Amino acid sequence: MNELTPSATGTTSLESPKVEPATIEDLPALVELTMGLFSGSDDFIADQVAQERGLALILEQPSRGRIFVLRNGSEIFGMVNLLFTISTAMGGFVIQMEDVIVHPDHRGQGFGTKLLEHVIEFANLKDFKRITLLTDKISAESQNFFRKHDFEYSNMIPMRRIITPG
Numbered sequence: 001m002n003e004l005t006p007s008a009t010g011t012t013s014l015e016s017p018k019v020e021p022a023t024i025e026d027l028p029a030l031v032e033l034t035m036g037l038f039s040g041s042d043d044f045i046a047d048q049v050a051q052e053r054g055l056a057l058i059l060e061q062p063s064r065g066r067i068f069v070l071r072n073g074s075e076i077f078g079m080v081n082l083l084f085t086i087s088t089a090m091g092g093f094v095i096q097m098e099d100v101i102v103h104p105d106h107r108g109q110g111f112g113t114k115l116l117e118h119v120i121e122f123a124n125l126k127d128f129k130r131i132t133l134l135t136d137k138i139s140a141e142s143q144n145f146f147r148k149h150d151f152e153y154s155n156m157i158p159m160r161r162i163i164t165p166g
Contacts, residue, residue: 016072017070017071017072017077017111017114018070018071018072019068019069019070019071019114019115019118020068020069020071021066021067021068021069022059022066022067022068022069022076022079023059024056024059024060026059026067026069026076027052027055027056027059029069029075029076030051030055030067030069030076030079031048031051031052031055033076033078033079033099033101033103034046034051034055034079034099034101035048035051036101036103036104037099037101038051041136043136055067055081058081058083063084064083064084065081065082065083065084065095066081066082066122067079067080067081067082068080068082068115068118068119068122070102070106070111070114070115077102077103077105077106077111078101078102078103078106078111078112078115079099079100079101079115080097080098080099080100080101080115080116080118080119081097081098081099081100082095082096082097082098082119082122083095083096083097083098084096084128087129087130090129090130091129092127092128092129093126093127093128093129094128094129094130094131094132095119095123095128095130095131095132096132096133097119097131097132097133098133098134100112100115100116100133102115112145113149116149119131120149131151132154133146133151134158
């Protein structure tokens with residue numbers, strides 16, 4: 001069923017948005033979405049060169065992970081980044097889900113849910129054992145969204161060390 005959907009630019013397209021794998025041609029739109037996400041973060045620095053390099057590393061090597069986008073015609077207004085690793089505790093492949101982004105103009109319309117449902121379906125289809133994500137501690141809205149989709153708090157806490165050259 002087709003529906004009229006407003007785009008971020010204010011135009012309306014007669015298409016139903018769909019979730020599909022990102023391609024290298026989508027890189028500029030993905031960088032724009034991540035720049036918007038990181039510009040409001042205390043933990044990350046919005047760095048266009050770094051974001052482009054990181055996204056390209058995933059797109060160029062599907063064994064590392066996948067990026068799925070929300071696309072309405074030629075416009076990308078959402079994305080999710082999945083990184084693959086192995087869990088000895090789970091005895092198999094697991095997903096680290098990052099950068100779940102829906103453009104602010106399109107939030108509250110079910111598109112985040114559409115992305116998440118696609119990820120869960122992909123994980124089931126490919127026999128992944130777990131999906132782990134990090135969400136902002138200060139964002140109750142993000143935490144409530146993920147809890148609504150059966151994500152739960154872990155007793156594990158994230159710790160990190162940033163490696164600087166030199």
